[in-house]
Amino acid sequence: MHILKSDGRQVAFDGERLTRSLRRAKIDDATVKDAVEHMTKMIRPGSSTQQIHDRVLHFIAQRDSIGAARYNLKHAMLQLGPTGFPFEMYLGKLMEAYGWSVQVGVTIPGMCIEHEVDVYGKREGSKNRAVEAKYHNTAGGRTDVKVTLYVYARHLDLEKRDPNCRGVLITNTEFTHDAILYGECVGMKMKAWNYPQDEGLAKYIEQKGLYPITTLPQLPRRTAANLLHDGIVLSSQLCHLSREDARAYGLQDDAFDRLQREATRLCTVDGHGSSPS
Template sequence: MKEVIITKANGQKAVFEPYKVESTCVRAGATKEEARKILERIHPKLYPGITTREIYRLVLHFLSDGVNQAVKHRYRLKESIMRMGPAGFPFETFVGRVLEHYGYRVLSIGAKMQGHCVQHEVDLILESSQDDRKWLVECKYHNMPGRYTGLKESLYTHARFLDLSDMVDREMLACNTKVSDEVVTYAGCIKQRILSWRYPPQNGLERLVEDKNLYPATILGLSRREIEMFSRQRLMIAKDLLDVDINDFVRKTGISPKRILSLQKLVNQIIG
């Protein structure tokens, strides 16, 4: 396959790596054969300087043609997480809900805590069910692709942790983007846990979501109003929609029963 130089979301140039498209499609549920066919179809449309956003749209276009539609929705995981913030879908609440499935209890969200020096508003306080240690979690959300979470966020998370060290035992920085190399180095030095997109390499945020079907409700292709209604009901995880009382949910959100049943069907396809 001919080498093509592409433009990443942050403006940097890079060599197009076909295996990334193929592996992402497979993780979303496509077969290896389907993933290879998609790669074969997008390759003739590549040109020097093509953006990763354009490649993403090409993949979505070809996923719409002959592939299980649930795969297309799962492929849009990163985009779905980025849809949270603008409509008031709190990223920190989503992170808490995900980590509840991995041995943590959420003790508080957005609580004000008095430190040695100043008062802090802390995104999350978690307790590990394994050792009862309390974790301070700072959540950094970006709604634009190509952004990295940098050293500044890691530094202020650690500073906050130090000021609250009488009340918490460990610290974590959680974000929906990739982190810089400086963050990885610094966090490793001070024993700060990082949970981000693709980091840790085999246990990043996307893997935690995929491994236990913890897809955000925004993956269902909701309208802005529907996202707002789901947020008000604190329904963050798509599969939680399967457990709602439909009549009660209709009354509280104004969303029609037909639409809710349709969304529940889609949820079953996505997590199936």
């Protein structure tokens, strides 16, 4: 049975892929089995991936609210916008969790010109990272080859001045086919949601439990926007807010206590994860 992706392509419904996604969200096997069986019966030819996602999310939320929040991670990332700055802040926090010392929104000199860099990271034993963060707030948004061309050109200019600097391109969605072909041809470091295979952005988020605040189902959207504006991008950061701070964002004590409990459960991880290169 074929379903419709957000970019207009038709693909076969893949129950195994749905199973893997639900297991990554740490949902118990019985619920995963029931959810996949339920969706296999419910979907119709031409159903959109968004419709399927919403139905799965509703099914899971009735049994496991935190598992549903984890499963909703990719869509929660789309809600960090509309601007790309919260995504840049988020990547900075993610890199810090893996041992990088970071600066967000800095200007770095190259051999020919200065470059505005979204996230600049340093870590002992690794080359410095000049990260271009390409944020999309729609599921069908993809980063194309024009972006890889200019990011690689910037990488060359930075590397000529500082051989210890390496350009990196990271997006919260996917790359086009040509973008991947070019990046692999020139040896460029790139990360998309599930690219490279088993080394994509989603994996590094899940390994550390670094879920954005937009993952929390009980957090009002306006409150989330205000928190993001002030650089509070991780659910775990809510655990360090005082009640006084929370009231300033319009959160009453009872609601804030529930959010903190949700955030603690959401961000609990097994193990520490490996370090991205």
